[in-house]
Amino acid sequence: QNETIPHVGCAEMLRDREPAHLKLVGASYAANNSESIGSYSYEPALGETAAKCSNGRAGGYPCKNVDLLSMLDLRELNSALNRVSDDANDVWGWTDSLSGREFAIIGLERGTAFVEITNPTRPIYLGALRTRGNGSSSGRLWRDIKTYDRYAYIVSEIEGHGIQIFNMGRLLTASPNTSFGQNGHFSNFGSAHNLFINEDTGYAYGVGTDKCAGGLYFVNLKNNPTNPSGNGCYSADGYTHDVQCVVYKGPTSNYFGKEICFASNEDSITIIDVSDKRSPTLIKKFRYAHSYTHQGWLTDDHKYFIFDDELDEYRKRWNTRTYVLDVRKLWDP
Structure with missing residues (x-):
């Protein structure tokens, strides 16, 4: 039997035979389904869709030490x-x-x-x-x-x-x-899969665009935020899925203070010096077997790049995991 409920989370509660929270399901649903509305000691003063994490559930959603505040x-x-x-x-x-x-x-x-x-x-x-x-x-x-x-x-x-x-x-x-x-x-480009903005330099980087083989597309925001200008691209390594670009402060001294991008390029982590937008240069391309690098982020000290793979569970038949790449030597990760 199909039931109309205000929020998809409520369906999970009904399947699990858990009482629905009045403030989550709403007064109308509660009036017509009084038998499924439980009595809760947790009643937030303001929340209309709030639910406390209890016995691994918050408003029908799986939870652990996190309460649902609103939806x-x-x-x-x-x-x-x-x-x-x-x-x-x-x-x-x-x-x-x-x-x-x-x-x-x-x-x-x-x-x-x-x-x-x-x-x-x-x-x-x-x-x-x-x-x-x-x-x-x-x-x-x-x-x-x-x-x-x-x-x-x-x-x-x-x-x-x-x-x-x-x-x-x-x-x-x-x-x-x-x-x-x-x-x-x-x-300057049409479609794009993703966008990264380096607030320290005022540059945006379109990735997975329909230009430059899907590589990094440089966009200058700082001069005119509502009318930005294109300032070149990096296409030598093909499609980029996600990227983080930083003013480098890590231990590789000859790159200190330069703008360095760490690109998740499906089959590699590609490290690029984009300080000169007219002539970006490859520092190193790190590859590993059966890869689909999805996204990553540098540690604050710029010594390690933490990244995830989108397809390793399927291709390698193992559980989800996070990878740590040592980038203390940018030319030899």
């Missing part, structure tokens, strides 16, 4: 777009430096949603920015967001999407459920 489902996140996406695909955040107010930025198939989470038990859905390009194309499954200063930069694998630019300061005075327009657009 918005896809229907709610898409309400300003007038069409519900089947999936969400990324999340990022921005904090206003003056007021301290916090906002979540959620990638959807057909746009980008904005939610104020200053009070995490009372999230406020402020609205969404509609995607560029054909929101029904297969590329809609991938969208990525990063921020620089007061702006959000949004890419997607939708053909012709480019980078949408949105002034996050608008959210400080926005009314709920607003359909927003963009504040700028970068069109």
Whole structure:
């Protein structure tokens, strides 16, 4: 028997025969299903969808030492777009430096949603920015967001999407459920799988784009954040899935202070000196068998690169694991 419930988490509770939390399922559902509503001692003063982690569950979701503070489902996140996406695909955040107010930025198939989470038990859905390009194309499954200063930069694998630019300061005075327009657009490339921004240098790096063999695409944000300029690319090692670029402060002294990128290139970790955007140079390409390097991050001392592989469980038939690459010698990881 199919039952209409406000949040997908409730379905898990019903399957497990656990009592639903009144503040999660809502008054209407509770009135019609009184037998499934339990009595809880945990009653957050403000939360409407909050649930304490108890016996490995919080509002129907598996948990361990983490309480559920709030939840918005896809229907709610898409309400300003007038069409519900089947999936969400990324999340990022921005904090206003003056007021301290916090906002979540959620990638959807057909746009980008904005939610104020200053009070995490009372999230406020402020609205969404509609995607560029054909929101029904297969590329809609991938969208990525990063921020620089007061702006959000949004890419997607939708053909012709480019980078949408949105002034996050608008959210400080926005009314709920607003359909927003963009504040700028970068069109030097169309589709992109991902985006990284080095806030120390003011450069964005498009990866997996439809230009430069899918390698790093350099975008200068610092001179004009709403009208950025393209400053070249690195295509010598082909497709890049994700990247981290830093002003290097590690032990390899001859690269100290230079801008170095650590790229997850499916079959390798590729280390590139991008200090001169007109002439980026390969430092080293690290490869290993049966690889699909997905993403990674440097330790704060720039001595180790922590990364994950997307397909090692399938290809090597072992449990999920995290890899640690010693990059104390950039030329010999």
